[in-house]
Amino acid sequence: MAQLHLPPVLPPLFPGLPRELEVEAATVNEAIDRLNERWPGVRDRLVQPGPELRPHINVYVDRERGGLDSSLEPASRVDVIAAISGG
Amino acid sequence: MSNSMLLVGTRKGLFVLESDDRRDWSVRGPYCESWPIYHAVLDRDSGTVFAAAASEWLGSAIWRSDDLGETWEHSSEGLGYPEGDNGLKLSKVSHVMPVHGRLLVGAESAGLFESTDGGKTFSLLTTFEGMEGREAWNDPAQQPPGHLGLSAIIPHPDEPGRFWVVIQGFSLFETNDGGQTWEPRNKGLRRDWPADYEEIGFCVHKVAPAADFERMFQQNHVGMHRSDDGGKTWTEITEGLPTEFGFAAATHPHDRDTFFVIPLDPGHGRTMPDGKAAVWRTRDAGSSWQRFDQGLPTKNAYVGVLRDGMAIDKQDEPGLYFGTSTGQLFASTDDGERWSQIGGLFPGITSVTVATVE
Numbered sequence: 001m002a003q004l005h006l007p008p009v010l011p012p013l014f015p016g017l018p019r020e021l022e023v024e025a026a027t028v029n030e031a032i033d034r035l036n037e038r039w040p041g042v043r044d045r046l047v048q049p050g051p052e053l054r055p056h057i058n059v060y061v062d063r064e065r066g067g068l069d070s071s072l073e074p075a076s077r078v079d080v081i082a083a084i085s086g087g
Numbered sequence: 088m089s090n091s092m093l094l095v096g097t098r099k100g101l102f103v104l105e106s107d108d109r110r111d112w113s114v115r116g117p118y119c120e121s122w123p124i125y126h127a128v129l130d131r132d133s134g135t136v137f138a139a140a141a142s143e144w145l146g147s148a149i150w151r152s153d154d155l156g157e158t159w160e161h162s163s164e165g166l167g168y169p170e171g172d173n174g175l176k177l178s179k180v181s182h183v184m185p186v187h188g189r190l191l192v193g194a195e196s197a198g199l200f201e202s203t204d205g206g207k208t209f210s211l212l213t214t215f216e217g218m219e220g221r222e223a224w225n226d227p228a229q230q231p232p233g234h235l236g237l238s239a240i241i242p243h244p245d246e247p248g249r250f251w252v253v254i255q256g257f258s259l260f261e262t263n264d265g266g267q268t269w270e271p272r273n274k275g276l277r278r279d280w281p282a283d284y285e286e287i288g289f290c291v292h293k294v295a296p297a298a299d300f301e302r303m304f305q306q307n308h309v310g311m312h313r314s315d316d317g318g319k320t321w322t323e324i325t326e327g328l329p330t331e332f333g334f335a336a337a338t339h340p341h342d343r344d345t346f347f348v349i350p351l352d353p354g355h356g357r358t359m360p361d362g363k364a365a366v367w368r369t370r371d372a373g374s375s376w377q378r379f380d381q382g383l384p385t386k387n388a389y390v391g392v393l394r395d396g397m398a399i400d401k402q403d404e405p406g407l408y409f410g411t412s413t414g415q416l417f418a419s420t421d422d423g424e425r426w427s428q429i430g431g432l433f434p435g436i437t438s439v440t441v442a443t444v445e
Contacts, residue, residue, distance in 0.1 A: 009144060013120060013161065041161070041162060041164065044164070045145040045146060046145075048176075049167055049168070049170060049176070054144065054145065056143055056144045057144065057145075083144070085143070
């Protein structure tokens with residue numbers, strides 16, 4: 001099970017969505033799909049048509065910059081980060 | 088007792104102001120997780136508040152509240168363009184409007200979406216395929232900064248299939264069949280730039296209909312205009328105003344000859360002329376104009392008001408409201424003659440709408 005760490009801006013949008021949770025997925029894209037099954041709409045917040053990550057959303061897999069296609073190991077840590085940007 | 092409710096959309100969320108006397112206002116918010124709000128409106132039939140919002144981080148969504156803003160849900164299901172449709176991308180939802188049981192949403196790139204389940208899911212109604220000018224208004228090189236795409240939806244109160252939309256920088260359009268076919272409604276408007284199309288290419292900022300929907304007023308990039316035939320033809324009525332430029336405007340709900348506008352410096356500053364805030368009013372359909380500034384900042388007031396930044400209620404003595412792009416909110420209950428600042432200091436205001444709730 002991959003450990004998923006979500007940005008603080010996300011849980012307020014989806015009742016019951018925690019900041020940290022475990023998902024069974026082979027890629028980042030699959031992990032987001034698993035999230036979307038339980039909290040419909042999450043995918044739209046992180047992914048734009050393409051599909052590709054939204055411009056200010058970044059994903060790190062085991063501390064390395066990743067993307068939707070990044071592979072996950074059973075014990076991978078996935079950090080989804082909303083960029084520190086804007087004013 | 089009736090309460091007045093203002094929905095104030097800002098760069099940092101939606102605020103709800105309420106008052107039972109239109110003097111003392113309570114403030115709630117910010118709502119919608121402080122996403123930038125482009126427009127918000129109360130659907131009087133369902134009692135639902137809808138807000139069009141677009142987060143730089145998390146994308147666009149329509150927010151909805153069934154309890155006047157206490158709790159919220161959001162959805163963007165279906166708010167997107169098909170892959171390969173000339174590469175159209177949805178950067179923001181700009182406008183949301185209940186239209187006789189449907190919820191319509193305007194977006195950038197210019198497109199119109201509808202929801203028939205109260206804002207839970209959406210489907211694309213049109214991107215105006217095949218229409219003259221479409222290639223131009225979807226060309227980023229021809230779009231102003233902060234482009235809104237389809238910036239306004241104006242429903243006819245009695246005819247469900249009839250409404251008008253504005254595509255920013257290009258045209259007012261009318262449909263009489265619910266959005267299947269469209270006619271440009273720009274005859275008589277001025278433009279001071281080269282035109283590639285005869286009927287398209289007019290910078291419509293704001294269209295404000297009178298109660299009969301035959302009389303309409305329009306603040307254009309170049310000039311104030313009036314229509315007496317539901318937008319089919321327009322006559323310029325700028326003479327007497329300090330500038331030809333502005334965004335916000337409102338029509339009196341009980342007097343088709345009375346109209347309010349906030350002229351702005353036409354340069355790129357787009358703030359109150361000479362730093363003196365004022366609202367201008369005509370009582371004779373634009374033949375003459377009067378300036379009012381009592382209660383407004385008349386010195387060093389370099390503030391602007393955006394196209395959805397002004398609203399008027401329908402009470403016997405209407406309340407008139409406007410919010411500035413730097414977050415001040417002003418109100419008048421005497422036809423714009425005296426003003427007071429209400430509510431507090433807000434983030435930059437993009438949208439003000441008003442409703443009377445029982």
